[in-house]
Amino acid sequence: xxxxxxxxxxxxxxxxxxxxxxxxxxxxxxxxxxxxxxxxxxxxxxxxxxxxxxxxxxxxxxxxxxxxxxxxxxxxxxxxxxxxxxxxxxxxxxxxxxxxxxxxxxxxxxxxxxxxxxxxxxxxxxxxxxxxxxxxxxxxxxxxxxxxxxxxxxxxxxxxxxxxxxxxxxxxxxxxxxxxxxxxxxxxxxxxxxxxxxxxxxxxxxxxxxxxxxxxxxxxxxxxxxxxxxxxxxxxxxxxxx
Amino acid sequence: xxxxxxxxxxxxxxxxxxxxxxxxxxxxxxxxxxxxxxxxxxxxxxxxxxxxxxxxxxxxxxxxxxxxxxxxxxxxxxxxxxxxxxxxxxxxxxxxxxxxxxxxxxxxxxxxxxxxxxxxxxxxxxxxxxxxxxxxxxxxxxxxxxxxxxxxxxxxxxxxxxxxxxxxxxxxxxxxxxxxxxxxxxxxxxxxxxxxxxxxxxxxxxxxxxxxxxxxxxxxxxxxxxxxxxxxxxxxxxxxxxxxxxxxxxxxxxxxxxxxxxxxxxxxxxxxxxxxxxxxxxxxxx
Numbered sequence: 001x002x003x004x005x006x007x008x009x010x011x012x013x014x015x016x017x018x019x020x021x022x023x024x025x026x027x028x029x030x031x032x033x034x035x036x037x038x039x040x041x042x043x044x045x046x047x048x049x050x051x052x053x054x055x056x057x058x059x060x061x062x063x064x065x066x067x068x069x070x071x072x073x074x075x076x077x078x079x080x081x082x083x084x085x086x087x088x089x090x091x092x093x094x095x096x097x098x099x100x101x102x103x104x105x106x107x108x109x110x111x112x113x114x115x116x117x118x119x120x121x122x123x124x125x126x127x128x129x130x131x132x133x134x135x136x137x138x139x140x141x142x143x144x145x146x147x148x149x150x151x152x153x154x155x156x157x158x159x160x161x162x163x164x165x166x167x168x169x170x171x172x173x174x175x176x177x178x179x180x181x182x183x184x185x186x187x188x189x190x191x192x193x194x195x196x197x198x199x200x201x202x203x204x205x206x207x208x209x210x211x212x213x214x215x216x217x218x219x220x221x222x223x224x225x226x227x228x229x230x231x232x233x234x235x236x237x238x239x240x241x242x
Numbered sequence: 243x244x245x246x247x248x249x250x251x252x253x254x255x256x257x258x259x260x261x262x263x264x265x266x267x268x269x270x271x272x273x274x275x276x277x278x279x280x281x282x283x284x285x286x287x288x289x290x291x292x293x294x295x296x297x298x299x300x301x302x303x304x305x306x307x308x309x310x311x312x313x314x315x316x317x318x319x320x321x322x323x324x325x326x327x328x329x330x331x332x333x334x335x336x337x338x339x340x341x342x343x344x345x346x347x348x349x350x351x352x353x354x355x356x357x358x359x360x361x362x363x364x365x366x367x368x369x370x371x372x373x374x375x376x377x378x379x380x381x382x383x384x385x386x387x388x389x390x391x392x393x394x395x396x397x398x399x400x401x402x403x404x405x406x407x408x409x410x411x412x413x414x415x416x417x418x419x420x421x422x423x424x425x426x427x428x429x430x431x432x433x434x435x436x437x438x439x440x441x442x443x444x445x446x447x448x449x450x451x452x453x454x455x456x457x458x459x460x461x462x463x464x465x466x467x468x469x470x471x472x473x474x475x476x477x478x479x480x481x482x483x484x485x486x487x488x489x490x491x492x493x494x495x496x497x498x499x500x501x502x503x504x505x506x507x508x509x510x511x512x513x514x515x516x517x518x519x520x521x522x523x524x525x526x527x528x
Contacts, residue, residue, distance in 0.1 A: 021436075027383060034380045035387050038373030045372065093394055104394055106339050116340055121305040124337075128306035132504065136259040137252045140511040144519045154516075158509055164469050165502040166273035198278070201454065210455040 007230045013037075014228040052077060083111040156200055163197025244521050247514065255511065262507040266499035273498055277477040281470060283463030284442045285477040287415060288321045295414040296407075297327045299345065300429060304337035307421035307446055312344065313471035313494035314444030315419045319345040320491060321478050322417075323353040328403055330413065332368040332389075334377055334424045339370055339393070352490070362392075362401045369393030374424040378432040382439070385409050411437045419444040426453055426464075435460040444470060472498045 013033050020030030052073070059070040082088075087101050088111035096102035105112050145151040162168045175188040189195070226232035277285065291297070299318060303311045322329055329349070331342045349357040349365055357364050368389050371377045380388035385407055391397055398404040410416065416439050420426040426443040430453075434441035440462055445453055447467035457464055465474050471494030478485060485491040 031380060031384050031387055034373075034376045034383075037376040038371065038380065038388060041373040041376060095394070095396060102395060106343070106393075108343075113340075116337075120337075121340070124305040125308060129309065132263065133256045133259050136504075136508060136511055137255050139508050140250075140252075140255055140515045143512045143515060145516055146519075154512065158512070161505040161509055164467075165498065165505050166275075167502050167506055169273075201451075205451045206454040209451050213452075213455050 003233070003236055006236055007233070011228050011230065014224070049077070049081075080112070080115055083115060088112070089114075159193060160197050160200060163193040163195075163200075168193030168197065244518060247518055248522070258507060258511075259504065262503040263500040266503050267496070269499070270496055271499035272492065272495045273502065275469075275472045275476040275495060275498065277473040277480070280457065280463050281465060281473040281477055283458070284444075284465055284474060285321070285481070287440060287442045287462045288318070288325065288327075288417075289481065291325060291327065291414050293326045295325070295327050296330070296403075296412070297322050297415045297417060298330045298332065298410050298413050299342075300332050300334070300416065300418040300420075301338050301341045301345065302334045302425040303341060303419060303421035304335055305340075308341065309497075310446050310468055310471075311419050311421060311444060312341070313468065313497065314465050314474065315341065315345055316348055316490070316493060317465075317471060317474045317478060318417045318419065318442075318444065319348050320352070320485075321474075323349055323356060324478070324482055326356050326364075329365040330368060330403065330407075330410075331365065332381075333370050334374060334428075335421075336370055336372075342367055342369070348490075362396075362403060364403075366401055366403045367393045368404075375428040375432050378424070378428055381410050382433050382437050383409055411439060413439070415439075416441040417443070420449065421446050422449065425449070430456050430460050444474075468494055468497045468501055470494075 016026055016029050016033055019026035056070040056074050056077075058064075060067045060074075064070075084105055087103060087105050090101070090103035090105055090107055090110045090112075092098070092100055093102040093104065103110075106116070107113060143154060143157075145154050162171065169192075172192045175191055177187050177189040180186050180188060223232065227235060288297075299315075299322070301315055303315075319329070331345065333339065333342060335341075346365065346367060361367075369392065371388055373380075373388070377388050385404070386398055389398060392401060392404070398407075407413075410433070416429065416434055418426050418429045418441065420429075420443065426445050426449065429441065429443070433439060435456075441460070442463050442465075443453065443461060444465035445467075447469075450464065450466035450470075453461065453464055465471055473494075475492055475494045479491065489496075
């Protein structure tokens with residue numbers, strides 16, 4: 001029973017949503033289904049919070065290596081949750097001045113805004129910025145012309161890296177717009193690095209990505225059909241019938 | 243020499259990258275940019291709309307990618323402001339709210355004659371809704387089923403801009419700036435493509451190849467990474483020369499300096515690494 005009902009809900013909702021694409025009468029049903037989906041997505045935040053709590057508490061209770069980080073995560077989680085829910089430092093909105101909590105929780109000057117601007121924002125930006133350091137280290141240690149494929153990849157990477165900056169113009173901007181051999185149509189300026197970089201994107205990357213995208217779409221369609229018809233039940237947690 | 247490089251402490255590489263980014267950034271070095279056809283398609287999409295058109299600005303990114311994407315969001319906002327467009331801000335990312343705030347501040351501070359105190363009549367902030375592509379599917383069919391209030395809790399029926407807006411099929415242009423999922427791809431798949439909503443996007447360099455197949459059919463144009471932002475800024479400056487003295491309108495252009503030096507450093511490191519590799523192979527140690 002506990003498997004049949006979710007399977008039934010998935011199948012009905014899925015087929016209704018497919019129907020909305022073809023039958024105008026189904027549009028309102030589809031919108032209702034999506035509104036429900038959005039509600040469920042909001043509740044997923046509660047599940048996410050619960051999962052975070054469970055995992056971090058397990059680490060702390062088992063005194064796993066690095067459990068101190070788990071404690072910091074939990075403290076930060078509770079402070080942020082409290083500050084956001086209690087709307088600490090938020091002024092009542094102009095429209096509803098009689099309600100103390102009517103203001104926007106992210107308003108400038110509030111405690112939540114402060115946490116976001118001065119803790120989350122710099123930490124998050126720093127984590128991403130660190131990528132530049134690791135990429136440079138990896139470029140030095142791992143990007144080797146070990147075989148033909150790696151050499152081609154390396155050459156293309158160099159063209160794109162140079163072509164996407166002014167270095168490409170500096171290095172090849174002087175090439176004249178004159179034909180190389182007679183009337184072949186190929187000119188020296190075709191070898192401008194920014195131009196070559198664009199050719200790589202337009203003539204190699206785009207068709208390649210198009211093929212991959214079509215392949216993924218076909219895979220998604222077949223997997224979706226399997227889910228809707230109840231053939232694939234892995235999303236329920238197990239293939240075993242309860 | 244090669245022996246020293248073979249055992250080079252990676253902290254030297256980190257220091258070199260730090261200097262490669264910091265020095266041009268501090269010096270404010272900029273380079274001339276020539277807008278590509280793709281960037282001009284984005285520029286024309288905003289420019290060719292009649293003044294005061296309705297534009298949805300979906301900003302789906304967070305502080306981690308702000309370095310790459312904020313110049314695009316600011317450039318889109320600035321361009322829309324120059325055209326006096328009505329702007330509907332929204333985000334599918336929980337961290338997107340403060341990103342929208344940066345754009346609304348730009349409107350209020352840089353274009354006070356059009357936008358100062360005009361919240362609700364010239365721009366509106368719908369804020370964040372959970373549900374990823376589910377939200378997109380709803381806003382293109384029935385906006386008020388997903389958003390019943392704006393970010394301040396005001397009912398959409400009481401806001402002049404949204405009062406008569408049934409869904410975003412009625413807007414003239416959709417601008418999306420995105421750092422991943424949910425973002426540009428979802429907007430194209432569930433929003434613009436099925437309903438032929440003219441759409442332009444700005445995305446990270448990593449996302450750009452994924453979005454290329456949708457141009458020009460489903461997407462009018464795309465700004466890819468900081469290079470795209472810089473070219474777009476240049477296109478706006480070319481059309482509105484008074485912005486030439488506005489440093490805030492050149493954020494992307496300023497970031498191309500560090501990008502150039504960092505890219506050259508990367509190429510040097512790759513070349514050096516390969517010299518060591520072939521030297522080791524010759525020595526029989528690799």
